[in-house]
Amino acid sequence: MWETFGFEFVNFYLIPGLVLGCIYALGAIGITLTFSILRFANFAHGEVMMIGAYFTWTAMILSNDLFGVPLHPLVAAAPAVILAIGLFILVDRYFYKPFRSASTIRVVMASFGMMLIIRSFVQAVWGPNQLTFVPGIAKPNEMVKNLTASIDMMILVPNKHFWIIAGTLIIMLALSWLLTKTKIGKGMRAVSDSPELAKVSGIDVEIIVKATWFVGGFCAVAAGVFLAMDLQMLETTMGFRMLLPMFAAAILGGIGRPFGAVIGGLVIGLAEELSVYPWFGNGSLISPGYKTGVAFTIMVIMLVIRPSGLFKGRLF
Amino acid sequence: MSDSKALDISNLHAGYGETEILKGINLSVKSSEIVAIIGPNGAGKSTVVKSVLGLLNVISGNISLNGENIVGIAPDKAIKLGISYVPQTHNIFPNLTITENLEMGAWTRTTGISERIDEMFELFPDLKVKRNKVAGSLSGGQRQMVAMAKALMVDSKIMLLDEPTAGLSPKFQAEIFRTIKRINKNGVPILLVEQNAKQALETADKGYVLVDGSNKVEGTGKDLINDRNVARMFLGSKD
Amino acid sequence: MDMLIGYSLYGISLLTVGGIYAILALGLNIQWGYAGLFNVGIAGFAAIGAYTFALMTTAPSGYHFGGLDLPLPLAIACAMLLSGMVAFLIGIVCIRLRSDYLAISTIGIAEIIKLVLKNETELTNGPRGINKIPRVWEHLTEERFYTKAPMSWFSDAQGWDYFFDKLPIWWWQPFFCLTILLIVFIIYKLLEKAQQSPWGRMMTAIRENENAAHAAGKDVTRRRIEAFVIGAMVMGLAGAILSQHLRLIDPTNTFDPSKMTFLVWVMLIAGGSGNNRGAIFGAFLVWVIWSASEIFINSGLHIFGEMISNVDISLLKTRAGYLRMMIIGLLLQYILQKYPDGIMPESRPVQTGEKLKKGRV
Numbered sequence: 001m002w003e004t005f006g007f008e009f010v011n012f013y014l015i016p017g018l019v020l021g022c023i024y025a026l027g028a029i030g031i032t033l034t035f036s037i038l039r040f041a042n043f044a045h046g047e048v049m050m051i052g053a054y055f056t057w058t059a060m061i062l063s064n065d066l067f068g069v070p071l072h073p074l075v076a077a078a079p080a081v082i083l084a085i086g087l088f089i090l091v092d093r094y095f096y097k098p099f100r101s102a103s104t105i106r107v108v109m110a111s112f113g114m115m116l117i118i119r120s121f122v123q124a125v126w127g128p129n130q131l132t133f134v135p136g137i138a139k140p141n142e143m144v145k146n147l148t149a150s151i152d153m154m155i156l157v158p159n160k161h162f163w164i165i166a167g168t169l170i171i172m173l174a175l176s177w178l179l180t181k182t183k184i185g186k187g188m189r190a191v192s193d194s195p196e197l198a199k200v201s202g203i204d205v206e207i208i209v210k211a212t213w214f215v216g217g218f219c220a221v222a223a224g225v226f227l228a229m230d231l232q233m234l235e236t237t238m239g240f241r242m243l244l245p246m247f248a249a250a251i252l253g254g255i256g257r258p259f260g261a262v263i264g265g266l267v268i269g270l271a272e273e274l275s276v277y278p279w280f281g282n283g284s285l286i287s288p289g290y291k292t293g294v295a296f297t298i299m300v301i302m303l304v305i306r307p308s309g310l311f312k313g314r315l316f
Numbered sequence: 317m318s319d320s321k322a323l324d325i326s327n328l329h330a331g332y333g334e335t336e337i338l339k340g341i342n343l344s345v346k347s348s349e350i351v352a353i354i355g356p357n358g359a360g361k362s363t364v365v366k367s368v369l370g371l372l373n374v375i376s377g378n379i380s381l382n383g384e385n386i387v388g389i390a391p392d393k394a395i396k397l398g399i400s401y402v403p404q405t406h407n408i409f410p411n412l413t414i415t416e417n418l419e420m421g422a423w424t425r426t427t428g429i430s431e432r433i434d435e436m437f438e439l440f441p442d443l444k445v446k447r448n449k450v451a452g453s454l455s456g457g458q459r460q461m462v463a464m465a466k467a468l469m470v471d472s473k474i475m476l477l478d479e480p481t482a483g484l485s486p487k488f489q490a491e492i493f494r495t496i497k498r499i500n501k502n503g504v505p506i507l508l509v510e511q512n513a514k515q516a517l518e519t520a521d522k523g524y525v526l527v528d529g530s531n532k533v534e535g536t537g538k539d540l541i542n543d544r545n546v547a548r549m550f551l552g553s554k555d
Numbered sequence: 556m557d558m559l560i561g562y563s564l565y566g567i568s569l570l571t572v573g574g575i576y577a578i579l580a581l582g583l584n585i586q587w588g589y590a591g592l593f594n595v596g597i598a599g600f601a602a603i604g605a606y607t608f609a610l611m612t613t614a615p616s617g618y619h620f621g622g623l624d625l626p627l628p629l630a631i632a633c634a635m636l637l638s639g640m641v642a643f644l645i646g647i648v649c650i651r652l653r654s655d656y657l658a659i660s661t662i663g664i665a666e667i668i669k670l671v672l673k674n675e676t677e678l679t680n681g682p683r684g685i686n687k688i689p690r691v692w693e694h695l696t697e698e699r700f701y702t703k704a705p706m707s708w709f710s711d712a713q714g715w716d717y718f719f720d721k722l723p724i725w726w727w728q729p730f731f732c733l734t735i736l737l738i739v740f741i742i743y744k745l746l747e748k749a750q751q752s753p754w755g756r757m758m759t760a761i762r763e764n765e766n767a768a769h770a771a772g773k774d775v776t777r778r779r780i781e782a783f784v785i786g787a788m789v790m791g792l793a794g795a796i797l798s799q800h801l802r803l804i805d806p807t808n809t810f811d812p813s814k815m816t817f818l819v820w821v822m823l824i825a826g827g828s829g830n831n832r833g834a835i836f837g838a839f840l841v842w843v844i845w846s847a848s849e850i851f852i853n854s855g856l857h858i859f860g861e862m863i864s865n866v867d868i869s870l871l872k873t874r875a876g877y878l879r880m881m882i883i884g885l886l887l888q889y890i891l892q893k894y895p896d897g898i899m900p901e902s903r904p905v906q907t908g909e910k911l912k913k914g915r916v
Contacts, residue, residue, distance in 0.1 A: 041655035098892050105593055105654050109820065110891055112595065112658075116817055117884035124877035183419070186412065190420045193409040200369060200403065201466065202395030202424040244666060247659045289674035296663035303656055304648060 011156045013277045014270070019161050019230055021269025022168035024295075026223035027242055028249035028261035029175065030216030036192040036256030036313070037212045040104050043111040044091070045220055045246065047118035048084055050239030052221030053228040054126055055080035057133055073134070074163065077225045085217035087118075092213055115240070123236050130235045133228040134160075164226045171222060172262060175215065179258065184211050192256045241292070245272070248299035254313025263310065268295045320382070322347040322474045322505040323368070328377035330367040336375060337363045339529040345474065345522075347382075350496060350506045352516040352537065355526035361509040362404065364526070365476045368507075369394050369401055382473060396424045398473030400504070404482060407463035410452025414443050417451050417462050421469030429469075436465040439498065457488030464495065468504070475499065475506045482511060493519045517541050564725055567732045569843055574735035575797050577838035579819045581742050581831060582789030588829035589750075589758040590782035593654040597819050598810040599665030600787045603641055604634035604794030605804050606672060609685045614699060619680035627691055631795045638791025639784045641668075646780040665812055672806035684805030688798050691734060692727040695719075735796060739835060742789060746831050758782065762829075813880070818845065821887045827897030836899055841883075848879055 027049055034042045059076040063069050091114055099107040138158035148155040179185040184207070191198045191208045199205055227242065228234050249268050253260025272294045276284040286294070302309060323345040331337040337360045345351045353361045366372050368379055370389045379387050381397060395401070409417050418436060422429045437444035440461045446454065451462050460480055467475065477496070481489040493515050500506050510516035517523050517537040525533040525546060533546060540546050579597060586592040611623050611630040625633075641664075649660045672679050679685065694700050701707070701715040710718070749755045760767070761775050769775050798804045818841060826837020852875045859871075890897070 035655075041659060043658075095888050102895075106891060106895070108593070108655055108658060109824070110888060112817070112820070113884045113887045113891070116813055117881050117888075119813065120877040120879075120881035120884060124874045124881065127874065128877070183423075186416050186419060187423065189412055189416075190409045193411050194406050197403065197406055197409065198420070200371070200391050200395070200401050201421055202392050202470065203420060204392060204423070244659070244663050251656075251659075287674060290670055293667050293670055296667060299663065300648065300660060303652060303660070307652075307656075 006153060009277065011154075013273050015155075015157060015161060017270035017273030018266065019164050019226075019269070020273060021266035022164050023223050023227050023230065023265075024242070024245050024249045024269050025262040025265025026168060026171060026219045026226065027246040028253065028265045029219045029258050030223075031246050032250040032253065032255055032258055032261040032313070033188070033192075033212050033216050035250060037188060037195070038096070038107075038209060039195070040096075040107045040111065041247065042216075043108065043243065044114035044118060045216070046239030046241075046243035047115050047122075048088060048217060048220045048239070049224030049227070049242060050234075050236065051087070051118055051122055051224075052077070052080045052084045052217075053133070053224035053234055053238070054122055055083050056221070056225050057131060057228065057234055058126075073225055073229055074167065077221060080225070081218055081221045084221045085214055088213040088217045089210060092209065119236055119240070126234075126236075128236055130233050132232065133234050134232045136232075138232070160229045160232075164230060167222065167226060168262075171219065172259075175219075175258060178215070184208070188212060188215075244292075244299070245269075245295035248295040248302075251299050251307075252302050252309055254309025254311040256313045257309065257311040260309055260311035260313060268298060271295075271298060319346045319348050321345065321380075322349075322382055323507060324378070324380045325364070325368070326378045328364070328367060328379065329375040330363060330372060330377070331375065332372055337529050338367065340377070341526070341529075342531055343524050343534075345505045345507050347503075347505050348500075349521045350500050350508060350519055352508045352510055352513075352520035352523045353526055354510055354513040354516055354523060355532075357511075358528075359526040360529040361526055362478050363529075365401070365478050365507065365509055368476060369399060392424070395470055398471050400467035400470055400472045400475040402460075402463045402467045402475070402477045402480060404478040408451045408459050408466065411450060413448050413450055414454075414462055414465075415447045417466045418469055421466035424470060432469055436468060439468075439502075440465050440495070455488075457484050457491065460484065460488070460492060461495070464492075464499070468499065472504045475504050477506065477508045479509055479511055481515070489515065513546075514541065560725075564728060567728050569846055570839075571728070571732045571735055571800060572846070573839040573842040574732070574739050575793050575800060576819060576822060576842050577739045577835045578735075578742060578793035578796065579790055579815075580822045580826070580834035580838040581739070581746060582786045582793060583819055583823050584786075584829070584831060584834040585746065585782050585789060586786035587823065588831075588834070589755070589762065590779045591654075591762050592650070592779060592783055592786075593658045594661045594783070594786070595658045595812070595816055595820075596661030596663075596665035596668075597790055598812045598815040599661075599668040600638045600642065600790035601794030601797060601815060602665075602668055602672060602804075602806065602810040603638045604791030605798035605809070606679060606685070606794075607634040607637045607791070608795035609688045609798050609804060610678070612689050612694075613685060613687060616680075616685075618683070619676075619685055620678045627689065627694065631792060634795035635788040635791045638794070639788040642784045642787030643780065646783045650776060650779045650783060662812070665810075665816070669806050669810065679806070682805060682807060684803060684809070686803035688802045688804065690727065690731060690799040690802065691796075692730040696727070731800075738792070738796070743831055743835060750831075754778075818842075818883070821883060821890075823897075824887065825890050825894075825898055827899040830897065830899060833897050833899040837897065840898075845879070845883065848882075849876070852879065 027045065031042060031045050034040070034045070056073055056077045059079050060071050060073065063071045063076065095110045095114055096107050099110060138160050140156035141159055141162065144155055144157055179189055187198070187203050187208050188211055190201070190203060191205060195205060198208070223242070224239070227238060231238070245268050246265070249264035250261050251264070252267060253262070253264030272291050275286050275294050276288050276291055278284050321344045325341055325343050328338050328341040329336055341364060343351070343353070343364070353364060355361055363372065367374055368386070370391050370393070374387050377387070378385065381399065384397070386394065386397065409420060412420065415433065418433050419429065422432060425432070437447065442458060443461055443465060446458070451459060454462065464477070464480070480496075481492050484492065489512060496506055496508065496519055508516055508520065517540050520537040523535065523537050523540045524531055525540065533540065533543065535543065579601065583594065583597060586594045608630045610620050611625045611633055612627060645660070645664055649657055652660060673682050675681075689697060689700070695706065696719045698712065702712050706715065750759070758778060761778055801809065822837040822841045823834055824837070825841055826835070827833025853872060856871050856875060
């Protein structure tokens with residue numbers, strides 16, 4: 001049984017779907033928080049993911065070439081996170097803040113422009129071509145392979161996927177703690193509910209805004225680095241390619257619901273990968289070229305039938 | 317100790333942008349008083365409260381809190397100074413629990429938060445039972461209680477209530493007015509804007525009638541209730 | 556003399572492409588300026604127009620659907636029609652969405668359109684694209700056109716061949732350019748007329764104060780869909796003309812949203828959103844800056860390369876292109892903040908409702 005159905009399904013469709021879902025989930029968290037606290041769709045989010053991955057790669061290269069110390073991507077990501085958060089805060093101060101009380105279209109347009117500025121910057125500095133993030137083919141983890149083979153359900157999971165799934169889980173737990181147990185996290189939830197009430201309750205909304213960029217930036221870089229680890233390469237369009245699915249995930253889960261965003265991300269990741277599984281006979285459900293359209297379709301369906309998302313998020 | 321003026325507003329002209337809604341308002345709230353502002357819709361009642369908080373444009377005039385001039389301060393400064401404000405609508409965080417709502421009300425406080433929370437649960441025992449329930453799941457009257465408790469989390473020097481009984485059942489309306497009296501007994505002066513003129517005047521020590529952005533009548537609660545003009549204008553109308 | 560021709564041809568090409576962008580900007584203005592619709596999928600509609608035109612007019616080919624050999628004006632009309640139809644389908648689903656959501660949806664639509672064009676290789680030749688698209692005016696020189704009516708009425712194949720041989724190679728360029736400018740003018744005039752018409756005044760009313768218009772019984776949704784469809788049709792027209800200008804189109808590079816969609820938005824905002832004259836002005840202005848900056852940077856790099864002998868400037872050249880994009884992006888941010896109404900703001904009489912809406916686009 002496992003040989004005919006399970007093996008292929010689990011190893012080549014289910015697990016990749018989960019991994020992709022984790023990446024979408026992390027990106028969607030930042031988007032849903034920005035959407036609910038700052039009230040706009042941040043088109044530049046994908047590019048921050050991308051530049052975070054590029055920064056990480058640069059740190060890895062520098063560390064390796066200058067100091068002879070090879071760094072694991074997750075370690076090299078630390079300075080990238082700091083840079084990305086700094087970038088977010090600078091961008092907010094000079095490009096988004098002027099539009100805080102203007103109509104949302106302006107700030108969305110500014111973020112659209114930001115998307116292009118960041119991407120062009122990366123293309124100018126690092127070049128438009130693909131860069132190898134981690135060379136070589138990722139071999140499945142031996143321990144898991146042997147363990148599962150012994151019970152006749154062999155599962156092949158390369159180490160990178162373990163990092164990604166585990167990393168996502170840890171970030172989710174940390175986020176949960178932040179939002180429910182800390183003052184600033186509760187403040188974020190309060191502003192997400194009602195920025196006007198937060199203001200007249202004495203909450204310092206600017207600090208909350210900075211905190212949002214912190215969390216969003218952290219999750220974005222994590223998503224970017226995980227994506228680079230998964231694909232084992234970098235390219236300048238990787239952020240934009242993730243943008244639609246991340247938005248779809250945020251909308252699916254309900255704007256302002258970080259855990260909804262996670263669920264949304266997982267659903268979309270799985271849907272994308274599973275949509276090309278040969279469910280009925282020989283052909284896949286949809287042609288592989290259209291895989292990336294799955295996220296969009298789910299999003300449009302949600303927007304039409306239940307715009308508040310699965311977990312009843314904000315309805316603007 | 318003399319009953320000084322907690323809040324003193326003189327010759328206040330204020331509005332939105334360049335449109336003037338308040339055309340020279342004078343009123344005061346002594347530190348032991350409950351003061352009610354009543355009047356028809358559009359008279360500018362809510363505008364008075366919002367001006368105190370710095371939520372809109374003060375064109376000219378004076379507002380002072382315990383002698384300190386507060387014209388044009390930012391809302392979060394106003395909260396820090398001890399102004400407890402309960403807006404008319406959207407006055408709780410629906411996705412936060414009651415306790416969390418109170419914690420948010422105490423944002424500007426550095427000390428004594430848990431003691432204050434306990435005090436609030438003494439004042440609003442109904443809420444204590446449901447302290448971990450999400451505020452959005454409560455009834456209208458209970459939500460109003462949460463809004464008031466949250467506003468009182470600061471070291472309250474005065475409480476501003478914008479139509480606290482709007483949309484509530486008569487039972488809850490009476491409960492709210494009883495609560496207002498209790499809060500005042502605990503030493504908080506109260507400025508109360510109300511559509512529900514009769515009950516407001518019964519609860520208040522002093523009342524102001526606002527029409528078209530200026531004071532028309534003032535007097536003690538009892539006097540105004542017995543005033544035939546006021547009665548005809550407001551008290552006979554269905555609230 | 557040759558240099559004069561060279562410069563003139565460059566000037567003509569600036570006007571040509573500027574004109575195409577002006578048509579795109581006018582189309583966007585119908586959607587944004589009239590109806591407040593935030594369409595970030597411009598490239599998608601242009602692509603539909605371009606591909607429709609290409610498929611209808613190219614010679615028979617083994618790589619893609621073609622060989623219809625339809626008259627060019629008919630093909631252009633079809634391009635507009637198809638764009639309009641797609642916009643209609645999208646409109647009935649998405650038009651009621653709030654602006655952020657509409658923006659995301661339109662990006663998604665453009666992506667889906669691109670996916671279809673890439674994947675249906677039998678129809679479109681997939682990622683490799685379609686080439687040898689006939690250009691209005693220049694198409695006259697192609698044998699398959701001059702051997703048929705109406706040109707065959709005037710001379711036979713040999714006669715035409717001889718005639719075209721005598722003309723300079725660039726003879727069609729001024730005609731092409733003038734045709735485009737004429738189209739821009741016609742569209743402009745039609746739009747100005749529409750603005751004065753009851754339809755136009757209703758659109759302005761909806762844009763200024765939607766709730767009041769709704770209360771007054773106007774079917775806001777229907778008007779929005781109308782604006783969306785008409786704007787898309789104009790974009791389709793621009794796409795059809797673009798495909799002629801380029802003669803070779805492909806799904807990914809020609810209709811790169813970073814260039815096309817973004818540039819058109821910069822043009823509209825710089826020129827003055829809501830404003831037809833501003834749209835045209837912005838289109839030419841930004842295009843000239845974009846095009847001229849490429850030349851300046853390239854010649855600058857050339858000189859740099861001459862001065863310092865062992866620097867490989869080809870690398871710098873490609874990278875400089877991205878820097879250019881970055882600068883245009885920063886320019887947009889600057890204009891968004893400092894000139895919210897564009898360089899040529901709308902010159903309508905200010906109505907009382909507008910004072911309160913300061914800061915709204």
